[in-house]
Amino acid sequence: MHGPASSGWLLVALCAATGAHCLLRMRSHVVEQRRAAGGEALMGFGMAVMAVPAAVLTPPGWAWPALAVVFGAAGLHALWTARGGARHLHHLMGAGAMVYMAVTMAATARGGAHGHGGAGVPLLTGALLLYFTAYVLATGVRLVPVASATGGAGAGAGWGDRPELARACRLSMGIAMVAMLLTL
Template structure:
């Protein structure tokens, strides 16, 4: 077993695949789903890049501050977009967490990812609790509910008639679940 390098590559694959699916979801006919999918694609690809094992690629010194700016801007954009509703506060929290991890890596002495000792332990712990709870709640929402006799079971995607495979809410939840699990893994290495 190769230890952290093998798990790092699995994390890269999971996040890259999730980001790719989110890019495909951006073709949805529903404006809200397109907007959410764009932010999630950025998160998926950003997490994939951050998870590349340090033995394979050590980012240049300017990369971590650049990631902090990109994800800080994404967090502010998501927060601005959600100012009227609180339905997707997870997006600004996720982007803010990525900015936090990038800042922690930028100021850490080794500037390598996955070596521990970076970040503020209390904030890292709070984020770990948030994402662990998010993973559990999202996982429960993916469990199919038994149909009630006498009622027609419809889903959000199937009830409107002809909706694309990118508009399926359970696939979007599965992507969010995968990224939540990846975020927990990344925060554990801090």
């Protein structure tokens, strides 16, 4: 991604920590929560890989198309499971955004210039920014009542079953997605 190395490393740390937390959430006793946490872990680690500052590590030419394929497959899986609920539609949007960023970064790596050709913010980038900004705001608002309603103790739920932790995980990934789209 484009931008200063220090903010890039902070983004890498946030996404990797979120991915690791999502792996821990896969220990939940609720099947649907395990599935969602697995998809979110893939997204967190994929975002961490994509956020590594280009000045520090230049990925090989095959890395961006490989990421596009991985997240394209995740998007197809989310589309298939979207029949079960709106959360999967959000996973579809996230996977689509990751494919878009990987394709844009592949074009940047090939051409050496900015992926958008200096034409400003493309319509798709703007639409994704609006979606993820709205998602972050909505998730943040929903996070406050859950944390105060449970008193922070989880009310007897298992560690991986605490809804405020799952929402905080989704919130941090949404914030990271906005940051990545802004630097695109």
